[in-house]
Amino acid sequence: MGSPLRVLASLCLVLFWACPAFASMIQYCNDEPQFCLAVTLQQNSTTDGHDVYVTLTATPSETGGWTSVGFGSGMKDSLMFIIYAAQDSESLVTSVRTAEGHVLPTPLTEHTNDIQVLRTDVSETQYFAQFVCYSCDTWSPSEIDVQGNSSFIYAANTQQAFSSASSSLTIHNHHGLLIGDLSAAWKAHKDDRIPEIQGTETIGFNYLPHNHDGDEGEAEALFSPVRVHGVIMTIAFMGLFFAGNLTIRLPLLRAFKYHWVIQLSASILALGSALYMFLRSSHLGTHKIIGLVVVCSLIAQAAAGYKHHIDFVRIRRKTIFSLAHRWLGRSIFVVGTLNVGLGMYYRGWSTMGMLAWFLIWSAELVSFAYVVVQHQRRTMREDRGKILASRDSESEVFDIGDDLEDGEGIEGIPLMESGDKHEAK
């Protein structure tokens, strides 16, 4: 037996006059987030495998959050025990899962009868659950070495609040890798095979400092793909698309050129960044689905904009494409900026951070609405002026339209805005 056990044994002798039960279990306690895990195992005489008993306690965060421990050295092919509680609920939710990679784990579909939840308890200050995994070493997707060291993982999200037991888990904001010596966890007696958490010591476990997939603040590189994605999308949606939406409605000399150059650059940035994130992800969450719909709409939006412009230059009237371009544009802007906020939320931004985003977002919507109304008034004034002069100028307008087919020199002439009742930008 290893030296940790000898130290432990002497400690036990001092603290308790007899402590075989204390010595034959392993326990890990973590500070941030707070949880404790204790493991024992026992030979199963009928199956020849080893039954593994797991006790997990966690101190819920202000919002509750979830905590998970598991066998394995990464999420892929691990066997995870997850606990959380819905708000104001009297019962703890337990879920035993595995994952195909660094993706949202899915509930176990095989060997579900080999896992039993022995006891759960929930209070304001503690979540408590005990599991048994029968003959676990014979079927667990991750390797369990009952004679020596096995890898364990833990993960938690301290910010998620569960409105119901069936809420989907959001990604962990803490995780770590442990090595537990199961040779020190054997129990001979039927009566004390279920481990009780003993204080907050760590016994028979080693914490492995990690830097493998860095999604904790400290381990994350300054230019991690997720951060770069966040910055690009914020610039594209909260910055460029917003500016592009305004310019076409402002009385600027080169409003049209500014509009299409800005919107095209923003679309290319958004499409590129979304494509990159999509290729490196392996599961679809709400944020990704919304993002996918938005960036696909960008292509339709560019096509509608182009068609509107070509038709407008030619016939000087609005078409169905004009209407589609306008409303699709507004929808993309609102949904895209909301998805920026959703992405920030999933990344675990603080309440202050989310509030700052919300204030900027609201300010953008208000100023956009203001510019739309101003633009509408201006257009109506211009229309009134035009009606008076319409008979004389009509042929002239068509001439200009014909000359401008090449797209040069159209700036400064209110091509997108002139005389149409539908104009409500």
Ligand SMILES: *[C@@H]1O[C@H](CO)[C@@H](O)[C@H](O)[C@H]1NC(C)=O
């Ligand atoms: C052995 O495993 C079976 C399930 O495979 C379980 O029903 C039984 O209780 C286990 N035996 C002991 C002694 O725990």
Ligand SMILES: *[C@@H]1O[C@H](CO)[C@@H](O)[C@H](O)[C@H]1NC(C)=O
């Ligand atoms: C498990 O790992 C620890 C620390 O690396 C070591 O001290 C211990 O001897 C190992 N146990 C076994 C059974 O290999």
